Every structure is written in structure tokens, then in C-alpha cells.
Amino acid sequence: MKAILLILAAAMAETPNFAQELMQSNVGCVSELRIPAYPPLARSARMTGTALASGKVGNDGHLHEIEVTGVAKLLREVVAEKLQQSSFSVDCVGRIIRVLFEFRVVGRASENPATEITFFGPNRFLIATQPGVPMP
Secondary structure, X not given: OHHHHHHHHHHHHHOOXXXXXXXXXXXXXXXXXXXXXXXXXXXXXXXXXXXXXXXXEOOXXXXXXXXEEOOOHHHHHHXXXXXXXXXXXXXXXXXXXEEEEEEEEOOOOEOOXXXXXXXXXXXXXXXXXXXXXXXX
């Protein structure tokens, strides 16, 4: 949680209206938001970070011009893929949607790593997983 707050604070310092835009960008627009799974390779490599994603709602109710920053390429790709599969209200055509996904590897290694997704509001998610057992 502290990491999310620090990242938000840094982003707010760069863009004074960032927090307000983040909180208001999805209100009334999301029909179905697909949440990315933690990729097994990212879990094994203990890749973590916060993905800041945005895209514009198109006439078809899907996001276009998707941009994802702040994390390794593998995590950016899984976030972009899930946002492309999500659907949004056509009443929001042209609106920019912003979503923040924090990826975290926590706890002890497990042969069957558990993943927990925590919802912090209309567009903030924590995806936390246990690390996998290293392959022999």
C-alpha cells in the first residue's frame, strides 16, 4: 500500500490533476474490466511494479490507443491485452480511461503460488502473488 501511495504522490507531483483524473476517468464508463493474471515468467523472475495504463474509448466500446508505462515489458503486454478485451459504455466514446495495476511478489515460494487481487476503487488494483518454486 505504501508503494502505491508513493507512486501516486510522484505522479501527482508531475501532473497536478493526476489523482483527480485517475479517480474520475472510469466513473460510469466501465462495462467489463478484465484484470490481468500474474504471468508465470514474471512471477518466477519476481517482476514487480506499478503499471499506469490509459486508452481512449472507441465507437465499438473497446479501448484504443492504449499506453502502459511503469513496469517491465512482459507486464505491460499483459495489461494492454486485458484492457483490449475489456468493454466500456458507448456513452463514453472519446473519453480517456486510466487504470493503475500494482504487481507485487510476496511471501514464500510455493509449488502452487496463490494470487490475490485487491480492488482499491474504480481504477486501482493490487495483484499480489507468491513466488513460484525455482525449476531444477
